[in-house]
Amino acid sequence: MCQGRVTGVQAGIDHADARQRAAARQAGGGSDRISAGEGNDLVSAGGGHNRIVLGEGNDASVSAGGNDTVHADDGNDTVRSGDGSDRLWGGEGDDVLLAEAGNDTLSGGEGDDILNGGAGNDLMGGGEGADRFVFNSGLDRIIDFDDDDDRIDVSAFSGFASFASIRNALSQAGDDVVLRAGTHRLVIEDARLNALDSDDFIW
Ligand SMILES: [Ca+2]
Numbered sequence: 412m413c414q415g416r417v418t419g420v421q422a423g424i425d426h427a428d429a430r431q432r433a434a435a436r437q438a439g440g441g442s443d444r445i446s447a448g449e450g451n452d453l454v455s456a457g458g459g460h461n462r463i464v465l466g467e468g469n470d471a472s473v474s475a476g477g478n479d480t481v482h483a484d485d486g487n488d489t490v491r492s493g494d495g496s497d498r499l500w501g502g503e504g505d506d507v508l509l510a511e512a513g514n515d516t517l518s519g520g521e522g523d524d525i526l527n528g529g530a531g532n533d534l535m536g537g538g539e540g541a542d543r544f545v546f547n548s549g550l551d552r553i554i555d556f557d558d559d560d561d562r563i564d565v566s567a568f569s570g571f572a573s574f575a576s577i578r579n580a581l582s583q584a585g586d587d588v589v590l591r592a593g594t595h596r597l598v599i600e601d602a603r604l605n606a607l608d609s610d611d612f613i614w
Pocket residue numbers: 447448449450451452465466467468469470
């Protein structure tokens with residue numbers, strides 16, 4: 412298995428393979444296309460609208476502003492995608508998806524994933540496994556909350572000091588449950604208020 416590593420890809424429109432280290436380092440700013448392939452890769456893509464495929468292995472990628480698309484694929488991966496409207500797929504494995512600012516779409520896929528949309532209005536789907544959804548700001552949606560396995564982390568809000576305080580902020584809205592935190596709102600799609608209990612939240 413190769414140990415690919417791409418760093419400093421920041422300018423220009425690049426088509427970098429992680430195994431081609433020298434070429435990757437010379438790539439300039441703008442929108443990069445990076446395919447890391449097998450092995451455990453560390454990709455730093457900088458700004459621009461990046462398209463990153465991490466392939467197999469336990470990978471990590473960091474990108475800055477711009478609308479990024481990241482397919483983490485197999486393995487336990489960590490993806491941090493900076494500002495912009497990003498689309499992140501964890502694939503198989505236990506992944507950590509940190510979409511940061513912007514209106515982002517996060518898909519955990521199989522495995523026990525942590526999905527954190529950061530600021531902005533984010534759409535989150537955990538897929539199979541016991542997933543943790545982090546709600547910290549904006550108007551977020553969880554499309555596939557499973558109250559047997561998944562949990563919602565609201566620890567970013569100091570006002571939620573107990574499950575009772577969370578329960579007071581929950582309401583049924585048609586087929587969905589809505590959690591309100593000041594001006595911020597989380598929609599838990601296709602959920603029943605009376606099925607949610609303290610096991611479903613982290614505060
Ligand atoms: Ca890889």
